[in-house]
Amino acid sequence: MDNYLLQFPEAWQFDVGDSIDIWIKTVSQDHREVFTAIKTAVITSVKGIYSLLEMTPWWLLIFIVMILGWRMSGKKRVGALFGAMLFFVGSSGLWVHMLQTLSIVIAAVILSVILGFPLGILIAMSKRAESIIRPILDLMQTMPTFVYLVPAVILFSIGMTPALMATTIYAVVPMIRLTSHGINHVDTEVVEAAKAFGSTTLQALIKVQIPQAKSTIMAGLNQTIMMAMSMVVTCALIGANGLGMEILIATNRTEMGKALMPGIAIVIIAIILDRLTQGLIKKSEATKT
Amino acid sequence: MMKKTLLILIVAFSMVMALGGCGGTETGDEVITITATDNGWDSQMLHNEIARIIVTEGYDNYDFQLSTGSSTMNWQAMLVGDVDVDIESWTDNVVTYQDDLASGAIVELGVLVEDSAQGFYVPKYVIEGDEARGIEAVAPDLKTVKDLKDYAEFFPDDEDPSKGRIYGSIPGWMADEILYKKYELYGLDEFYNYARLGSEATLWASLNAAYNLGEPWVGYCYEPTWVSGKLDIVLLEDEPYEPGLFEEGKTGFPKQKLKIVASSALAEKAPDLIEFFESYNTGSELVSKALAYLDETGATHEEAAVWFLTEFDYVLDEWLPEERAAKVREAIQ
Numbered sequence: 001m002d003n004y005l006l007q008f009p010e011a012w013q014f015d016v017g018d019s020i021d022i023w024i025k026t027v028s029q030d031h032r033e034v035f036t037a038i039k040t041a042v043i044t045s046v047k048g049i050y051s052l053l054e055m056t057p058w059w060l061l062i063f064i065v066m067i068l069g070w071r072m073s074g075k076k077r078v079g080a081l082f083g084a085m086l087f088f089v090g091s092s093g094l095w096v097h098m099l100q101t102l103s104i105v106i107a108a109v110i111l112s113v114i115l116g117f118p119l120g121i122l123i124a125m126s127k128r129a130e131s132i133i134r135p136i137l138d139l140m141q142t143m144p145t146f147v148y149l150v151p152a153v154i155l156f157s158i159g160m161t162p163a164l165m166a167t168t169i170y171a172v173v174p175m176i177r178l179t180s181h182g183i184n185h186v187d188t189e190v191v192e193a194a195k196a197f198g199s200t201t202l203q204a205l206i207k208v209q210i211p212q213a214k215s216t217i218m219a220g221l222n223q224t225i226m227m228a229m230s231m232v233v234t235c236a237l238i239g240a241n242g243l244g245m246e247i248l249i250a251t252n253r254t255e256m257g258k259a260l261m262p263g264i265a266i267v268i269i270a271i272i273l274d275r276l277t278q279g280l281i282k283k284s285e286a287t288k289t
Numbered sequence: 290m291m292k293k294t295l296l297i298l299i300v301a302f303s304m305v306m307a308l309g310g311c312g313g314t315e316t317g318d319e320v321i322t323i324t325a326t327d328n329g330w331d332s333q334m335l336h337n338e339i340a341r342i343i344v345t346e347g348y349d350n351y352d353f354q355l356s357t358g359s360s361t362m363n364w365q366a367m368l369v370g371d372v373d374v375d376i377e378s379w380t381d382n383v384v385t386y387q388d389d390l391a392s393g394a395i396v397e398l399g400v401l402v403e404d405s406a407q408g409f410y411v412p413k414y415v416i417e418g419d420e421a422r423g424i425e426a427v428a429p430d431l432k433t434v435k436d437l438k439d440y441a442e443f444f445p446d447d448e449d450p451s452k453g454r455i456y457g458s459i460p461g462w463m464a465d466e467i468l469y470k471k472y473e474l475y476g477l478d479e480f481y482n483y484a485r486l487g488s489e490a491t492l493w494a495s496l497n498a499a500y501n502l503g504e505p506w507v508g509y510c511y512e513p514t515w516v517s518g519k520l521d522i523v524l525l526e527d528e529p530y531e532p533g534l535f536e537e538g539k540t541g542f543p544k545q546k547l548k549i550v551a552s553s554a555l556a557e558k559a560p561d562l563i564e565f566f567e568s569y570n571t572g573s574e575l576v577s578k579a580l581a582y583l584d585e586t587g588a589t590h591e592e593a594a595v596w597f598l599t600e601f602d603y604v605l606d607e608w609l610p611e612e613r614a615a616k617v618r619e620a621i622q
Contacts, residue, residue, distance in 0.1 A: 018587070025501050032502065043448050146490070153494040154501075158456075158486060159448050237487030239495075245460065248487045252461020253384060254361055 028155050035155055042107075042161045050103035058095060062086045065272060072279025082275075085268045092261045094243060098269060101232050101242035104160060108167035108228045113221065116172045120179025120220070121205070130180070141173050145234050153238055163231075163240035171228040178220025182213030214284045222277040229270045320352050321559055326363035326375045327355040330489060331515040331583065331590075332576050333377040336401065338594035340376055343565060346620035347613040351559065361461070368394045370554040374566065377401050378550040382462045395550050398566040402547040402573050406524055407464055407511035409434055409455070412496075413521040415443070415505045424503040433526040434475060434541075441480035443505045453481040456492060456508025460485045468509060470538030471527075484508075496520070511545075513573040518580040568608045575601055595621050 028035065053061070062083050070079030089098050123130045145166060152162035186209045194204045210217075236244030243262040250259035323344055325337050341353040356363055356372045360379075366372040368389060380386045380397075389395050411431065413419075418426030427443045430436065437444075441453030455472065458465035465485065472483050486492040492509070493516050499506035500520050507525075510517060527541030534540050549566050556563060575597075583593045598605065598621055605614040 028498060029502060039447060047448070150490055150494045153491050154498040157447060157498065158484060158491065158495050238491050239484050239486045245485065245487070249460035249485075252359075252361055252459065254365065 024151050024154055039156055039161045042156075042164050043159075046103050046107045046160045046164065049106050050099060053099045053103060058090055062090075065276075068276055068279075069272070072276055072283070078275070082272050085272065089265045089268055092265065094246065094262055094265045097241070097243045097246055097262065098265055100240075101244065101266070102269065104163055104167065104235065104240060104242065105225070105228045105232070107160075108164055108171055108231075109221070109225050111164065111168045112172040112175050112224045112228070115168070116175030116220070116224070117179055117217070120176045120217075121183060121210075123176065124180040124183035124209075125201075125205075133176070137173050137176060140169050145170065145231070146237075149234070149238055158239035160240055162238045163235035166238070167228050167231040167235060170231055171224045174223035174227060175220045178223065179213070179217050182216025182220070183209045185216070186212040215281050218277065218281040218284055222274060222281065225273050225277060226270060229266060229273070232266055320350055322352040322354055323374065323555075323559060323562065324354050324356050324372050326360070326367065326372055327357040328360040328363055329357070331580055332513050334590045335576070335579055335583065335593055335597070336376045336571075338590045339597060340374075340569070341591075342594055342598060342621060343609065343613075343617055344562060347565070347609055347617040348561060351562070367550070367552045370394075370552045372552065373555045373558065374398075374549065374551040376549050376566075376569075378548045379545070380548050380550065381545050382464055384463060393553055396553050396556070398549045398551050398563065399569055400546050401549050401570060402513065402576060403544070403570075404573050405512055405545040405547050406542065406573075407458075407509070407545060408527060408542050409437075409468070409507060409525045410510040410517075410522045411505065411507045411525060412500050413523050414503060415507075416523060419503070422503055427505055431525070434471065434477075435527075437477055437507065437525070438475070438480055444481070444507050446482045446484070449482055453507075454484050455481045456495060456506070457483050457485045458509040459489060459492065460487060464509065464511075464542070467536065467538050467542075472538075474538045496522075513576040513580060515580045515584055518577045519584050564610075565608055565613075570607070571604070575604075 056064075065086055066079040066083040068079075069082035070076050073079070089095065119133065123133055148169065149162070149166055152165050156162045156165065183205075190208060190212065191204055194208045195201075199207065232242065232244040233247050234244070236242070236248045243266050246262040247259050247266075250256075250262070325340065327334060327337060337353075337355055344351045344353045356366060358366075360382075363372055363375065364383060367375055383389075390397065411428075414422070414424045414426070415428050416426055416431050417429070418424055428436075428440045431440055437453075437455070444453040444455070446452050446454035455477065457468055457472075469483060472478055472481070486495065496506055496508065496510065496516060497520070510522060510524075512524075516522070528534075529540060530543040531540045532543075535543065549569060551566065579593055579597045582588065582596060583590065586592075588596065598617065602618070605617055608614075609617065
């Protein structure tokens, strides 16, 4: 009592932890159908992507990546290098794990684009929307993942569903930010010119602003993919199988060598995805001018 | 410019040093800091707080701090002597335990809890139902791990409708390896998928979520822990423990001894504390009571530790010489 100047007064402290716990539990009980429906939708789509990847023979996938790498960079040896790197993942015995990881990453990226692209446009078009959504984005990016990982398990059980949720929350942010950034930074004169010729706001958006902002939006996609990749190990904590789980098992046993291989595999996938999307950005820049 | 910055840095640094020095002289002699592992589970946190009270109040010149981290990382830190003591050490889950002991890096000081259990658990309502909550017993004849074969449909895997789901232990723990062997050996792999969760927090969250909804759940758990104290869960029976066969997954888990393990440097650093750690022993019943108290009252671990030492006052006489026990009693009054 005597040193309330030095210590925060106890009477002014409050604790909402319990009521939030109870709230989450009641929500999970009362709206079970909703969560089950979401769960079924997620599981079906992730499994769909997985079986599509699984159906593709390994050599075909390597071949496709080689061709894409060659096309994007214009150099044959880049394509060959990508092929060799993917082959290395396969020869480390991690092919199936890679596909499991990829299917969650791809699903998260698709979901991020579906959510992030329109939201980015909304922020760019409306100042009010921006002042509401921007602080939420800051929150999503800085909130430690573990804080929403456990409630995600309570609501969506374990496995792909909470993994996809956590990855999307984290990875959608650059998609939104860079979409709005790109559209905001299209030359105002160009937009005015379009309007002077009688196009509506919507027409100016679709025909002028979005095509002009394409390379920035692609950069957002690239960042989204990279951030989704970085969540792979965290997702293993909630039971998502794949490369992250291999790392987790190995590190928990302090088998550092064994953890290295899936670690390298993640780096390889990230590099390939990064270079391929970077190539797309360069191409869209080239067509712009 | 550079000189000025440098001067400011020197002044600031010496002020910090002076302040630090003041703090040191106030408490008298040189204070030795004891570092204990905090791997994040409740019972260990409680034991750490009990030990903190005894080490700082019952003895002179000791300070007590925690090293918070994963059990694997803390174990490595203890091997090199950065961490002094691991109270409530699940040595059976540490693959390298015997080697580390043989290398002399660590020493076993005592046994904290003699009768700890682990294995596959189900909520009690799965077997007996719960009238108050309107839950029907789905598997009234489920008694042993082998019986699980007949009940796979009641423990559905929502990612694979053709099979049930068993929640395994934490990846990398010995218990997980053994349970996985058992899962294959007992032919449960034909009926169930074996799901691994990366951390205890999420494993307990999945059990809690299922319990909350009254859904069947089968998976790994251990006692004493707040989950086993708070939820009514039942250990599935298995073949009686036999060394040799157990490692292959053929028998159930033995009652585990939870030990107090210390870095070998502790004996030199704090010789008078060894007598306390050697006799520090609680048994799982007292711990479960304290954990239940923790959960019911929402007390902090520190408050629960004080409650524990007041409620089970007699333990002080078992653990400590007379005058030290008196000092602790005086402090927690």
